[in-house]
Amino acid sequence: MIKYLIVGLLLATNVWAQSLDKIVAVVNDEVILESDLQDMEQTIRQQIRQRDAAMPPSDILRKQVLERLIMQRLQIQEADKVGIRVGDDALNAALKQIADKNQLTLRQFRDVLEKDGYDFSQFRETIRDEMIIARLRKSQVEDRVVVSDREVDNFLATQKIQDGGQVEYDLQHILISIPEAASPEEVQAAQEKLEKVQALLKEGGDFSQVAAGYSDGQNALEGGELGWRKQGELPSLFADVVPTLAVGEVSQPLRSGSGFHLVRVKDKKSEDVHLVKQTLASHILIKTNELTTDEEAQQRLEKLRERIVNGEDFAELARANSDDTGSAIDGGSLGWVSPGVMVPEFEEKMNSLAVGEMSDVFKSRFGWHLIKVFDRREENMAEEYQRSKAREQIRQRKIDEEMETWLRSMRDEAYVEYRNP
Structure with missing residues (x-):
């Protein structure tokens, strides 16, 4: 049985549907x-x-x-x-x-x-x-979202005041949508649907099942799951409400341009991560191109590795041979490398080395590499970490809000005709 599928994967098969198509x-x-x-x-x-x-x-x-x-x-x-x-x-x-x-x-x-x-x-x-x-x-949507330094500064300042920056919420959501420029009748219909949903939840209905049955949100069929969100990742509409909810509690209806929203806190936790494991490493890169084949790049690097093993200086050979011009001038030094900075294949190989050890020659998407690890440390990077996380949280919040607006606009502008589904 397949365990891992692309996020949002929807398999299509006509094996069991034998009836005449309509x-x-x-x-x-x-x-x-x-x-x-x-x-x-x-x-x-x-x-x-x-x-x-x-x-x-x-x-x-x-x-x-x-x-x-x-x-x-x-x-x-x-x-x-x-x-x-x-x-x-x-x-x-x-x-x-x-x-x-x-x-x-x-x-x-x-x-x-x-x-x-x-x-x-x-x-x-x-x-x-x-x-x-x-x-x-x-x-x-995603590539058009920009987060300024001022937004990050304001976010961090607000988090200090609220003292809730390290709290993370596992959320579920129900949306009862209202079309743009809705008529009074359409607003009334949405209001009646909202009241029905609230009644079901009040009677003890499972939030996931109610969301799957009634929500117009894009995650409805996943039980309205929004996943774990930090304060800064919350849609603006939820930002002041979610911190006031207890685990398991559902908010009062929240109105936005998209319609009526109900949000539930499924769980919450605190996070306090500041120490980062860093590696001091150097590398030599040989790129492949029209003049240098994969085999030639690998062979060149194998010979350089052999020369280092026989006593030649890694830094000198990096200066003379590495195609990574940024690090070559410093003898191949990458400085202190934090997790997630390098491509996965490079980071995996680097992390497998002991201090003082040199890797075998290996390939990444950038070419052929040789790495040497010189030291490791745990560094307190609280400020850098907080700014990076804040930027990503703001960006994700903006993406969520823009995505909802974009999808709703696309749906409102489309011609859709139902034929007795």
Whole structure:
């Protein structure tokens, strides 16, 4: 059974849907078929079972799944308009990464999928769609979010006043959406739906199940899960409310331009991380290009390694040979390296070395490397850590808010026709 899948992966298969296809919805100039809806519904049911979550009633689940399909189709259409594509090379690399995480070869991974009843070609195209949507969201929302130093300063100052900067909340969310320029009737309908949701929760209804059945948020079918968020990562609407809630408590309705919100604190914890393990290391890099093949770069570096083993100075050889001009001038020195700064393959090799030890020659996305570790320490980097985390928290909050607005705008501007789903 496959354990690791791309975040948000929605498997598509027509193995069990044998009935004659019919159109259940029209999205701009495309249609969604009954088989599409059944495929997605089967996948969502499997995901809910794997989470050991309560299953929403069939009619409600079907409606939610159809809405997710509509939003996916709209995003694929938008990606096509702006020219976002995912080629076969990138797709194959992603599939190999999934197989590797499951400790399988790509052939074995394909066999397991087909044994579980999934059509591999359909699976490939589903992964391609997920990658396209991820690239679209990155280009249209994430890359446009900017966090200034002043915002970081203000955030940290506010955190000091509130004295809650190290508290982290595990949140769930229900959104009852209201269209832009909604009529009084639409607002009233949303209000009635909100009251129904509140009544269900008051009667002891499971928040995850209610969210899956009634929420219009993009995480509805995951039980409204927002995951762990620090104070600065909270949407502005929630920022003052969440710290006042006890674990398990649901907020009063909060109104925004998107509609009515309910937020629940599933859990909370404190975090106090300041010490960072750093490594003092140097390296020599040989890049590959039109004039230097992989084999030639590797051989050059192997010879340099042999010269160092025989007594020549690492720094002198780095100055004379390394293609990393930034570090070469300092004899290959990278200075004190903190976790997460280097690419994973480089960091993994560096962390495996003892102080004074030199690595074997190895390859990363930048070329061929030779590393030597000179020292290690634990450094108190509280200020740097706090600023870095604050910047990321502000950025994530902005992304969440912009993403919700962007998706709602896309949905409001689209032509969507339901046909007896």
